[in-house]
Amino acid sequence: MKTNQLFLLTGLAAVALPACVQKDKKEVPEKPMNILYIMCDDHSYQTISAYDHRFIETPNIDRIANEGVRFTNSFVANSLSGPSRACLLTGKHSHKNGFTDNTKRFDGSQQTFPKLLQQAGYQTAIVGKWHLTSDPTGFDYWNILTGQGDYYNPYFIDNGEKKQIEGYATNITTDLALDWLDTKRDKDKPFCLLLHHKAPHRTWMPDTCDLDLYDDIVYPIPETFYDKYEGRIAASEQEMNIIKDMDLVYDLKMADKENEIHTTTGLEANGRALYNRMTPAQKAAWDKHYDPIIKKFKEQKLTGKALAEWKYQQYMHDYLRVIHSVDRNVGRVLDYMEKNGLLENTIIVYTSDQGFYMGEHGWFDKRFMYEESFRTPMLVRFPGGVKGDIPEMVQNIDHAATFLQLAGAPVPEDIQGDSYLPLLKGEKPKDWRTSLYYHYYEYPAEHAVKRHYGVRTDRYKLMHFYNDIDVWELYDLQNDPQEMHNIYNEPGNESLIDSLKTELHKLQKQYDDPIESELANAKK
Template sequence: MGITAVAATSHASTNKEATKKPMNILFIMSDDHSFQTISAYDHRFIETPNIDRIGNDGAVFTNSFVANSISGPSRACMLTGKHSHKNGFIDNAHKFDGSQQTFPKLLQKAGYQTAVVGKWHLTSNPTGFDYWNILIGQGDYYNPHFIDNGVKKQIHGYATNIVTDLAIDWLGEKRDKSKPFCLLLHHKAPHRTWMPDTCDLGAFDDVKFPLPENFYDKYLGRVAASEQEMSIFKDMDIVYDLKMADKENEIHSNTSLEGWGRALYSNLDSAQKAKWDAYYEPIIKDFKARKLSGKELAEWKYQRYMHDYLSVIRSVDRNIGRMLDYLKKEGLLDNTLIVYTSDQGFYMGEHGWFDKRFMYEESFRTPLLMRYPSAARKGAKIPQLVQNIDYAPTFLELAGVKIPQDIQGVSLLPLLKGEKPKNWRKSLYYHFYEYPGEHAVKRHYGVRTERYKLIHFYNDIDKWELYDLKNDPHEMVNLYGTKGVEKITALLKKELVKLQIQYDDPIESLLIKK
């Protein structure tokens, strides 16, 4: 079958796991949580003992990816088990069609109690849930506004704590305990602008993080990468992103984001502001005095970004610990599949960037840890290529629900059981659409195998990129069109067309002409 084989979906069969006591599902997702900042994957930046507990008692997927690296579309892929062009939510300018088939609806029909709390970010109201209490839009870190089953309410406190409180309250007080549950616990954190809880301010002040090797990337041979607007040095806003909203109004970023940055502070109450000021005002004073520019400014911005981002992760990890402790106390651990993931990856200064969107590894790859009580062994590392379209069929198979034929993902349950399917997929398909748009990342689609990645940037550009991930894991050298790669290029293009036909993405007509 060439350089890949497509995984069998076994859509026609129902799950033999169905028992008298169906498995509960807890699906925890954060927004923009990079796999680099989870210690189950990487110890360079932070220890995340509670997130790691999920993997230590279950499994860590070491090759987990998304289908479209941007928040709303990624969430739509997870809900539907389909690529963006099939669920209709290709970018954040679209509206999610809530009337379509989703895994919560199918679980609901099968007798599950379903709920979603926290970040939704799909423009339309949730459907298929017995209970929903979601942040409005992106949500605020402090004293956020929620929509509680249609009723708007403001809840005082810090978003990560509040979302966890709501989830625990639903589990303990609001659900029908005679039914199995599927709870989506979706955090805003660590989405931009990385505002730490007051108890975590300064948590990393004693740490100076080394610059990524390619922080000063020149983007040679990579036109799309050179034209992005997600540079820490050029595009990260001093006031909005890095909290330099001085009371004297002397610091200006000269962007439209400055006003938003000052408005974020106004959302804090007096006690929160007092703690915030005690931490940030000395940093602001020092920043004014130093008058940084050039590389000094770029590297100062990187350190501030890392300190704030990682401080936000501390709260995420702490609250996951709260939830795991609650499940243990209530005797629910042994009958609940627990999943932790992010809606995509994130750049921690690699290529000089923050944000996501590109098919490059830091953005395309996402953390995925699952605690499955019937797993073959604890602490397993699962190396197979998996994607966020696989979550829906996994949950359905676990619940004994027939997986609809139009779902494009594949159940991960065999992998969790320790099986090694011979026909598991050997390649992944990706398609990003949001251009023109924030951060100016060009439209592109591509294929990734275990070793190689081929990307085509299109629309207002026509450029190809090829990477050997074994010899160039940081994707610095575009091999496309160079001598000696003709055979692998042809194989990858063939594979790309195959996947586009398999997933019924009409873009293949453009590729076949090349």
């Protein structure tokens, strides 16, 4: 569904610049709505208590849902950090914005929604993780982490000037965002602030004040942890398995001072380097927590299943400690917004650049079109809007159209996403999408996830793995929500496959993805 109409919301805060209200018999222009977009890197929906209570409570993030809406079918177009961010900025699929994988450089000269918001009178800013290689454009203020960024004492690039800041990245990113809101922005203009945290990206390094959190908790092993990947060739050939691919030193912090723990992944030196960039005080807190764990680990000499499940527990504890810090800092931002009277004139979106595996199928990381990676959390607080769950399927290409419509700005025809503003108003558009398109490109590369594209409806998912492989997979998400049984080659599914391929080709035509014709020509 595409719309360029400018909506005036009766009973809600104004969203179009020309809108006026009657006050003391005088016409006073209403303030256009501010936009606060909070995005974490690799935050799984399973680890937000608004979605799932098995692992952690996230009261501050949940507050956005409790005072707004929870999208229960939110997805990405390409489950990888850089491409996901390019989709957000442009409102277009990867093949259209040119940033198909992390080896690319984002073309900052192209149309983005921050540039269009600037034209509509907004002041724009981005703070935190950028990860698009080129410098940000379309922002009045930008202060971004270099590359992936570091958890401890990270380097930021402040509108072109590189500076190292002592402290913990999640706290620093929040500090910079609040400082911009408080002292640097023009308070006579509406704002759009993108607050992008590095956390909880690998290597899940907790803040020193959170190191001992959850020590007494044993997390349940996922049902699919020991998945054998029968009938799923691409899944069997990945390199993101906790058992065989998660590094003891780099990922799990076993950087012993005796240099007795060694790994075979090639990441051991990187793990020791992360420790060495800390200050003496940070190292002291770190050592107090990890030295006893390292000592016990060396004494136990774990192997096989015991080692696999120890790695899972260590991973989960660190990941969730990092989430706790994110939640605390989201609380800081919400408290600031409330104290300064901004909550009732600001849309707040909390999401992730993609989903993440918390041991499902034995994995960490993302990339696949399987649910845990494809699906993202998305919570929205929209003043005066509906509350509760929104079940319609949305995708990260939809944010651009939504923010532009919210600002009363035209939505260019070449933006491929749809505005979900009507959904926030409680409307049920008859022509809302009933299927989603996905395309992942980064192979060969880290984690060895094959290139693939596919279509997802409310019940079924069809995927095609290609390049050095030619394999189709089909899942009935109603009967097989964990996607363990590929039914593509089972008799009786021919009609279903034909209908899903028709839908797939329709989406490829709609989004102008030439992959099918390219593959056909390659076979000639």
